[in-house]
Structures are given as structure tokens and as C-alpha cells.
Amino acid sequence: MILHILNRSPGSSLVYREALAGMGPEDRLLLIEDGVQGALTSQARHFESLGGRLFALREDLASRGLEGRCDASVQVVDVDGFVVLTEEADKTVSWF
Amino acid sequence: MRYALLVQGAPYSSQASHSALRFAAALLARGHNLECVFFYHDGVYNAARLAAPPQDEPHLMDAWCALNTEYGTRLQVCIAAALRRGLLDEREAARHGKSGYSVQSPFELTGLGQLIDAGLGCDRLVTFSP
Numbered sequence: 001m002i003l004h005i006l007n008r009s010p011g012s013s014l015v016y017r018e019a020l021a022g023m024g025p026e027d028r029l030l031l032i033e034d035g036v037q038g039a040l041t042s043q044a045r046h047f048e049s050l051g052g053r054l055f056a057l058r059e060d061l062a063s064r065g066l067e068g069r070c071d072a073s074v075q076v077v078d079v080d081g082f083v084v085l086t087e088e089a090d091k092t093v094s095w096f
Numbered sequence: 097m098r099y100a101l102l103v104q105g106a107p108y109s110s111q112a113s114h115s116a117l118r119f120a121a122a123l124l125a126r127g128h129n130l131e132c133v134f135f136y137h138d139g140v141y142n143a144a145r146l147a148a149p150p151q152d153e154p155h156l157m158d159a160w161c162a163l164n165t166e167y168g169t170r171l172q173v174c175i176a177a178a179l180r181r182g183l184l185d186e187r188e189a190a191r192h193g194k195s196g197y198s199v200q201s202p203f204e205l206t207g208l209g210q211l212i213d214a215g216l217g218c219d220r221l222v223t224f225s226p
Binding site for chain 1: 097099111115118119121122123125126128220221222223224225226
């Protein structure tokens with residue numbers, strides 16, 4: 001299982017499409033930095049194919065005033081959770 | 097686990113350095129080892145020894161150096177990316193006839209082979225880009 005890390009908002013970059021196309025059926029996607037905008041209810045539809053495999057970084061949500069505005073399909077993790085995700089994955093791929 | 101980080105964003109330009117430092121602190125707190133941080137592309141500016149940010153802002157360079165001092169993390173800078181951006185250690189400055197130098201220990205100018213080694217030798221390599 002690969003952890004994919006995306007730091008671009010789907011509203012400003014289409015790289016999320018490449019990330020999704022490159023993901024395997026078990027892979028997970030973590031939204032960080034501006035990428036957390038993809039966790040908003042209005043944006044999360046871009047990632048609906050991921051089911052329960054979509055995560056967003058709490059600290060980056062909080063610094064943008066977006067905590068508590070995430071779609072129900074998103075699992076919010078703090079930076080410790082980020083490390084755990086990397087522990088559980090065989091490797092990581094960053095998309096930017 | 098043994099971790100390595102790849103930083104490709106310049107300090108104070110993108111969030112990459114902040115994200116990487118925050119991740120570094122978290123992985124160390126969980127008992128992992130951070131073997132090295134490799135600075136590539138504009139990330140090499142993290143190694144600028146003359147950086148003098150305002151005192152009420154995070155001093156990113158000091159934070160990198162603290163990783164080396166406290167945890168022995170190697171701070172490796174891509175020499176090809178660094179030289180063309182004016183980031184030279186004392187030896188390279190002398191070799192190129194420059195009157196000053198801009199990189200010093202604990203940062204070390206190294207080749208891309210070190211990044212390959214980090215990717216092969218460490219359990220996890222995590223990239224932070226602009």
C-alpha cells in the first residue's frame with residue numbers, strides 16, 4: 001500500500017487527477033498544505049472514488065480556518081497520524 | 097524505522113520547509129530515526145548560512161541544525177543545485193575563486209547519489225515540495 005501525499009488544492013491545480021490515476025486499489029491519499037481544501041464538502045466529490053482512503057492533515061486545516069468544515073468522507077489526522085500513515089504504507093509518493 | 101526527508105521548497109517561499117520540520121519532530125517523538133534530510137532544487141536555499149530572518153519568526157536554518165546536533169541527522173545538499181544558486185562551501189568557493197562562502201557544516205554538499213542511497217537504505221523517504 002502506497003501513501004500518496006497531495007499539497008495542491010483541486011481548485012487551483014489538476015495534479016490531483018494524476019494522483020488519482022496513479023493510485024492502486026488499496027492506496028491512501030493524504031491532503032496537506034493547500035491540498036486540504038480538497039477535504040471541504042464542496043471539493044471532496046473529486047475524491048469520492050477513494051471511499052474511506054482519504055485523509056487530511058489537521059494542522060493545515062486549522063491554519064486555514066477550515067477545521068470542522070470537512071466532508072464526512074474525510075478522515076482528519078494530526079501530524080502524528082501523518083507519521084502513522086507513513087509507517088503503515090510501504091512507501092510514499094508526493095504530488096505537487 | 098529509519099526515515100529520510102527530501103526538501104525541494106525554498107525557505108520562506110513555500111510551506112515545504114515548515115511541513116518537513118513538523119513531520120521530522122513528530123517522527124522523532126514517535127521513536128523513529130531521521131537519518132538524513134536531502135535538499136534539492138530551491139530547497140538548497142535552506143542551507144544558506146547567512147540567513148538572518150526577523151527574530152520573531154521561526155529560524156528555519158537553526159531548526160535544521162538542531163536536528164543534526166540533537167539527533168545526528170545528516171543535512172545533505174545537492175551540490176549541482178547549490179552551486180548554480182550561489183550556495184558554496186569554503187572548499188567550493190576557493191575552487192571557483194569566490195571571496196566568500198555561503199554553506200557550512202553541518203550542511204554538506206553532496207551528489208544525487210546520496211539521495212539514491214537514502215531512498216534505498218532508509219525504510220521511508222518522504223518528499224516535501226513547494
